[in-house]
Amino acid sequence: MRYTYFKAFKPLFFIVSALVFTGNVALAQTQATAATATSAAASVTGVQTFIDKFFKEYDKQGTARAVIDIFKSNKQMDSTRLTGIIVKIDSMRSVIGKYLGKDLIMQRKASNSLVLYSYLLKHEGQPARMTFMFYKPKNEWEIYRLYFDVDVDGELAESSRVTGKP
Template sequence: MPHNYFNMKKTALVLALFCFLLGGSAYAQTTADAAKPQGTVTGATTLIDKFFKAYGKESTNAAVMGLFKTNKLVDSTKLVDLVSKIDAERALLGDYHGKELIVQKKASGSLVLYSYLVKHEKQPVRFTFMFYKPKNEWMIYRLYFDDQVETELQDSAKL
């Protein structure tokens, strides 16, 4: 692949956006949730599902702005920068072909992390969402976007 394409690997592209936002409510797992991975947090996963629906059918802008629209603390210029950076990478990666859950971690009932392999035509990338629930509502706490999933997989195979 072209050298410019892998330039993002050299710089270890890791975009971190630290912010809070109001998210969907958390619900206890019920039998209807049995098909979901154990420990799934419905409020957080609802936000993630909406994000990827917009990412695939609309645009990066719609996905990011939709995720952060209720957060009054977010500087919209930072969101525009984030969208621009992701879109620049998407132009190199090709069409979006879906997502797969890599890992979910639950530090407590109030702090959860979901990491997804995001499939594009030329290369996968990873989106990692961290949600925090200080009271009754889930908020996006951190959003990471990077292309290091392949490297980490190779490193995990080493002795």
């Protein structure tokens, strides 16, 4: 009698066993993915410190202080290029009005050594975009590129066009 009972539930036993095994594998993969994401976030922690300091100075002390301080991490930047960046940003700031805040647009990570953060800057007159690229050649992050433009609204409008392509 017992043999027949087990024989009847044998397929169910294997299905349940397979589900338990599959669930454990999925849980292990989820935990591994979470651990990888945590370590990835930890690898760019210093970058966020640079960005937070930059925007605090950009708001309270002006463009020159913010740009000069963030580029102290990059020994390759010459003063002529630094002055050009400051002049470009300051000339646009005089047109677009007072700085009111920022929103993160995107964050991209090419590797553990190259990351990009793009922010929407809220100014009274119109939005602008500030994009930071950081590079870690050895053990420390440094600012690699800094981009500033006011065409973020134009790009957004352009992205809404129907192109006829799938």
